[in-house]
Amino acid sequence: QAEAMIASKKMDKEYLPIGGLADFTRASAELALGENSEAFKSGRYVTVQGISGTGSLRIGANFLQRFFKAGRDVYLPKPSWGNHTPIFRDAGLQLQSYRYYDPRTCSLDFAGAMDDIARIPEKSIILLHACAHNPTGVDPRQEQWKELAATVKKRNLLVYFDMAYQGFASGDINRDAWAVRHFIEQGINVLLSQSYAKNMGLYGERAGAFTVICSDAEEAKRVESQLKILIRPMYSNPPLNGARIAATILNTPELRKEWLVEVKGMADRIIGMRTQLVSNLKKEGSSHNWQHITDQIGMFCFTGLKPDQVDRLTKEFSIYMTKDGRISVAGVTSGNVAYLAHAIHQVTK
Amino acid sequence: AYRTDEGQPWVLPVVKKVEQMIANDNSLNHEYLPILGLPEFRANASRIALGDDSPAIKENRIGSVQALGGTGALRIGAEFLRRWYNGNNNTATPVYVSAPTWENHNSVFVDAGFKDIRTYHYWDAAKRGLDLQGLLNDMEQAPEFSIFILHACAHNPTGTDPTPDQWKQIAAVMKRRCLFPFFDSAYQGFASGSLDKDAWAVRYFVSEGFELFCAQSFSKNFGLYNERVGNLTVVGKDADNVQRVLSQMEKIVRTTWSNPPSQGARIVATTLASPQLFAEWYENVKTMADRVLLMRSELRSRLESLGTPGTWNHITDQIGMFSFTGLNPKQVEYMIKEKHIYLMASGRINMCGLTTKNLDYVAKSIHEAVTKIQ
Numbered sequence: 001q002a003e004a005m006i007a008s009k010k011m012d013k014e015y016l017p018i019g020g021l022a023d024f025t026r027a028s029a030e031l032a033l034g035e036n037s038e039a040f041k042s043g044r045y046v047t048v049q050g051i052s053g054t055g056s057l058r059i060g061a062n063f064l065q066r067f068f069k070a071g072r073d074v075y076l077p078k079p080s081w082g083n084h085t086p087i088f089r090d091a092g093l094q095l096q097s098y099r100y101y102d103p104r105t106c107s108l109d110f111a112g113a114m115d116d117i118a119r120i121p122e123k124s125i126i127l128l129h130a131c132a133h134n135p136t137g138v139d140p141r142q143e144q145w146k147e148l149a150a151t152v153k154k155r156n157l158l159v160y161f162d163m164a165y166q167g168f169a170s171g172d173i174n175r176d177a178w179a180v181r182h183f184i185e186q187g188i189n190v191l192l193s194q195s196y197a198k199n200m201g202l203y204g205e206r207a208g209a210f211t212v213i214c215s216d217a218e219e220a221k222r223v224e225s226q227l228k229i230l231i232r233p234m235y236s237n238p239p240l241n242g243a244r245i246a247a248t249i250l251n252t253p254e255l256r257k258e259w260l261v262e263v264k265g266m267a268d269r270i271i272g273m274r275t276q277l278v279s280n281l282k283k284e285g286s287s288h289n290w291q292h293i294t295d296q297i298g299m300f301c302f303t304g305l306k307p308d309q310v311d312r313l314t315k316e317f318s319i320y321m322t323k324d325g326r327i328s329v330a331g332v333t334s335g336n337v338a339y340l341a342h343a344i345h346q347v348t349k
Numbered sequence: 350a351y352r353t354d355e356g357q358p359w360v361l362p363v364v365k366k367v368e369q370m371i372a373n374d375n376s377l378n379h380e381y382l383p384i385l386g387l388p389e390f391r392a393n394a395s396r397i398a399l400g401d402d403s404p405a406i407k408e409n410r411i412g413s414v415q416a417l418g419g420t421g422a423l424r425i426g427a428e429f430l431r432r433w434y435n436g437n438n439n440t441a442t443p444v445y446v447s448a449p450t451w452e453n454h455n456s457v458f459v460d461a462g463f464k465d466i467r468t469y470h471y472w473d474a475a476k477r478g479l480d481l482q483g484l485l486n487d488m489e490q491a492p493e494f495s496i497f498i499l500h501a502c503a504h505n506p507t508g509t510d511p512t513p514d515q516w517k518q519i520a521a522v523m524k525r526r527c528l529f530p531f532f533d534s535a536y537q538g539f540a541s542g543s544l545d546k547d548a549w550a551v552r553y554f555v556s557e558g559f560e561l562f563c564a565q566s567f568s569k570n571f572g573l574y575n576e577r578v579g580n581l582t583v584v585g586k587d588a589d590n591v592q593r594v595l596s597q598m599e600k601i602v603r604t605t606w607s608n609p610p611s612q613g614a615r616i617v618a619t620t621l622a623s624p625q626l627f628a629e630w631y632e633n634v635k636t637m638a639d640r641v642l643l644m645r646s647e648l649r650s651r652l653e654s655l656g657t658p659g660t661w662n663h664i665t666d667q668i669g670m671f672s673f674t675g676l677n678p679k680q681v682e683y684m685i686k687e688k689h690i691y692l693m694a695s696g697r698i699n700m701c702g703l704t705t706k707n708l709d710y711v712a713k714s715i716h717e718a719v720t721k722i723q
Contacts, residue, residue: 003372004372007368007369007372010360012357012358012360013358013360013364013572013573013574013575013576014350014358014574014575015350015568015574015575016575051417051605051606051607051610052606052607053607054603054604054605054606054607055605055606055607058604058605058606062460083603083604083607086600086603086604087604089604090601090604090605091604197381201379202379203379203380203381204379204380204381204382204608204610204611205379205610205611205612206606206607206608206609206610229456230460232420232453232456233420233424233453233456233457233459233460233461234417234420234421234424234460234605235416235417235418235420235421235424235577235606236417236418236420236421236453236577237418237575237577238417238577239417239575239576239577239610239612239613240575240576241576241610241612241613242610242612
């Protein structure tokens with residue numbers, strides 16, 4: 001619908017500003033921070049349009065490399081999205097990690113994470129997945145986020161949030177942005193990368209945004225100026241199409257309402273498949289504890305399957321997943337969930 | 350950016366048509382493109398640059414990377430060269446840009462990691478033309494394997510291109526000195542109205558056996574400025590080399606933007622792949638090029654009629670969107686402050702800003718500036 005609205009306006013194709021479409025960047029900041037956010041209302045932030053999540057992450061990485069002289073190390077959760085490491089490395093930063101996923105329980109190694117984070121040298125950069133951790137699907141609970149924020153603040157770490165699934169994770173955009181908002185409320189001026197690839201299905205249009213929360217609007221202006229200097233020699237200015245669609249949706253009340261329903265629809269389907277997978281496994285007679293499948297959230301699920309089991313699934317049942325036992329829940333349908341459960345039971349019983 | 354005679358932006362009719370086709374095509378979705386881009390776009394874009402009968406295409410030794418505009422193509426090429434050309438991570442290899450050049454060239458190569466950006470003589474202010482001798486001398490003196498950024502046509506900002514004969518001399522020196530040609534082709538078709546003519550230099554270098562990069566932009570010739578449609582054409586020694594280059598470029602793309610935006614590439618690919626649409630596009634491009642050429646000849650004839658001091662053949666000798674008028678900074682200031690005509694301190698004007706309605710005013714203003722201010 002947004003595409004049709006845009007087409008009817010017959011707009012030109014003139015270059016966007018380096019920082020992108022203003023309607024889009026403003027709406028992105030509001031979506032992430034919340035319309036009642038003090039940081040948003042005071043204008044002590046800068047948001048630039050980025051080439052989806054990757055491009056936004058890269059702008060931030062380059063920005064840190066150029067201006068954050070206090071630290072060179074970026075701490076990623078173990079494991080993290082495969083592309084995080086090369087992005088930061090290519091930007092000229094160094095990679096470290098903190099414990100995150102506990103393979104014994106297929107859930108969060110909270111004690112391990114807190115332990116590692118408490119020992120990260122001050123002024124290091126820590127990357128956190130805002131929601132729907134990729135690849136594990138394991139997110140901290142709100143209580144755990146509170147403790148993480150306190151520790152991170154005590155260690156004086158620079159926080160970089162990667163939020164690629166707002167709305168897509170729980171179905172509720174505010175719930176999925178809770179951690180980001182909490183950190184900011186605690187006085188932590190975070191960096192944030194957003195993607196509209198999944199939550200608006202705009203994958204190939206490359207709609208994304210990079211935000212820096214600043215001390216005040218003045219600092220935000222200075223940061224914006226430097227971000228533009230970084231962006232111009234990369235691709236001059238960003239592509240319009242995806243950003244205009246996203247902006248139209250976010251800024252048109254009826255469309256925004258529809259979108260919230262649609263993104264919840266996607267999230268609900270994923271959540272439904274998780275539930276059905278677990279119940280089908282029980283039906284198959286599996287004695288294993290599969291609770292982590294429904295505890296985890298988002299597109300991906302770390303099943304806990306071992307490499308040899310994964311191999312059997314591929315060879316004997318034509319089910320494809322990564323060697324670490326990660327499945328894409330988006331690939332599960334009501335048509336194949338029983339088959340999937342059956343196969344998993346066969347290789348784990 | 351291009352402007353019509355009414356001073357308005359112009360969405361090409363063929364683009365409007367193709368966008369409608371895309372909107373009506375229910376088989377299309379917004380899924381990710383491959384890392385290197387839309388295959389039909391890449392192949393057609395490179396074919397446009399190199400020519401249908403390119404020996405390099407026939408010999409299967411070309412590669413293409415869809416990029417975010419010409420800038421994105423330059424950046425991917427620069428990143429690759431810094432990592433893999435002339436040794437590994439060779440930040441010391443000199444990169445030469447023309448004096449003057451598009452101001453972003455410098456930043457692209459600096460941000461890609463090169464530490465030694467130099468200029469080569471290009472614009473001769475005294476004779477208002479190409480300083481060929483200076484250029485050739487710089488190439489003779491350049492360390493072997495230096496990288497040279499060459500404007501394929503419609504040099505930005507001077508509008509002054511080497512003649513085919515001059516290109517031949519340039520190529521000869523570059524071959525002998527083992528210098529790497531990195532073409533920036535932002536105006537193919539838009540400059541002369543002929544795709545072949547505007548690609549002559551690139552194709553000549555290919556026929557001379559060079560390995561080269563050509564950063565292409567479809568911003569101007571398709572009027573797709575904000576869709577960020579560009580292509581990096583790679584011409585290598587053989588298919589094997591090209592495959593390896595593309596494989597490394599994929600890694601660079603992956604950490605820069607993962608995969609490129611689909612909308613603009615689809616428009617270009619659909620247009621180039623259809624003989625009918627291609628013909629329509631050609632007409633649209635010629636419309637733009639012809640208007641600019643008309644403005645040039647009209648401006649020059651007015652200045653000559655007015656008897657404005659100096660020679661004004663450079664207005665029609667130069668080509669493309671920009672023209673180095675030869676006005677000095679004081680005269681430029683006069684134009685801006687007194688006549689409200691906006692141009693760069695270098696004396697560069699955007700020919701697209703001229704219309705049949707303002708030609709007289711602009712010509713008179715230039716006349717005043719030149720006669721009143723020295």
